[in-house]
Amino acid sequence: MFRNRRAFTLIELLVVIAIIAILAAILFPVFAQARARARAISCISNLKQLGTASMMYAQDYDEVLPGGWTKSCDGTCGANAGCMHWRDTILPYVQKYKANAANNYEALSSNTVLSCPEYKAGNTIGPTSYGINDAEVNQGYWTTGDCTNGIFGRPMAALNQPAGLVMLADAAQTFGSAALDGGIGVFNQGSGASCNIAAGTGDCGPFTFTPEKWKAMQGWGGCDWNFAVPGRGHGDWPENPSNPGNNARRPVFRHALKCNVVFADGHAKAVGGGGLKARLGTAEDIWHNW
Template identity: 40%
Template sequence: MMSLPENRKGFTLIELLVVIAIIAILAAILFPVFAQARKKARQATCTSNLKQIITAWLMYAQDYDEMVMPAYDYSGAIPGYEWIGWWGGYDGARIVPNTSYLYPYTRHEGIKACPSWENPPNSWWGVTGYGYNWFYFPGNDGSGLQAVSLAAVRTPAETVAFCDAARIMYYNPADPTFLEGSAYIQPPSFDYPSFHARHNGTGLVAWADGHVKVEKPKIMRSVYLWGSTSVDIVTGHHLGDIDRDGDPNTDELFDLQ
């Protein structure tokens, strides 16, 4: 009968432990890489969503004599609640996405959701991701939302149309720092930072010329929301403004100039 040579004893406990340790070290190195890759994939989906939205927005303007898409003002629906939206009409109970201005061009409700939005969204009213530059685009002369011509936008490549957006429900007595999605983005002068940097500290912006780009949120005030919310709460939620000149009183990337 053949017997195994003396030097073939199988693994010793030490060898086994070393192998396990190496596997653990490799896993520790690779798992963050996988997580990073997942984040990047989500950002790519988000970029694609915004690209479809801004393309549909430009197509809408082409079909309506160069007048840009208006916004819906549902503020009367809940007394005291400021509520502007763009992805559907309100039927008295909820937002109906397939009635939105852009739906004939997108034919897909899913593009309104950012895959990196992890908070439970108030999706029944459709606030799951992207805010519209509602103040300058539909235009507001104090008497309500007004139509604006695409030709009135002097620098489309430097004018925000849509972006990752969320907002602090500062007047929610149960939790004054509760974050919810926002279907509108406020310009810096509103003192209501709602640009949401949910992709590794950056957020995505769709500009009026049709391109989509990452931006870093700007913090330009010492307190926010009319002096009642600390910078820590704002930055803790990854919120900020989109701005170029560092002056919170000018809306150079939002106004039509």
């Protein structure tokens, strides 16, 4: 005897499909967040390696931090004079890196320690995804007759609170328009007007821009070598209105509105944008060597 088997009705099928759709709508964002979190963890691992490499470099060179760049990076010393950025200087202490055919580390892809995993393979990221806080951990521009010029690292002893000063961070060339980057137009510091807390001059904050909204420029997305911080009268901050793309080098908050950073003692963590807006010299200010 055969038993009658009833097929699924259309309503039953629609109910199952609806349940699957609901589950997918719930789970897909969770999976996306998990992937983003994994990329953020990989990014902070990169920065931790770079921080450790910087500490190893400092131990080998009389406790002096890596400099921003040296020799002909600005083109003034001729094509064959050589160019060393901070990223080139510390690569002997880093295992995970990849050089281009010319062996100068400029052609990077998403599988290197100098590239944040948020940038997919094949995208233009610039020389690196990270920048050095050159106005604070470097000690200015030097030049001599033999064209040995550059921006050299500070001694560790010159840093007031290494554990509270950002050395390297997620950074990029960013939009120079206030409409696009979260209100840089309300940053009223005049060009070259450095903050001096003791003298009460310059714009020392707190500031009203929104760093979490800063976005990397299309077609570039990465960093050259440095990022600028407010209140220093640095050439990159505020941006030159006639050329905002080249000079708008800032920290970027690409990981759930957080910026991954490594401090001058080598430890790494994710930070929010509040410290960048804080009045210089306060407990919240982690971007200046006060």
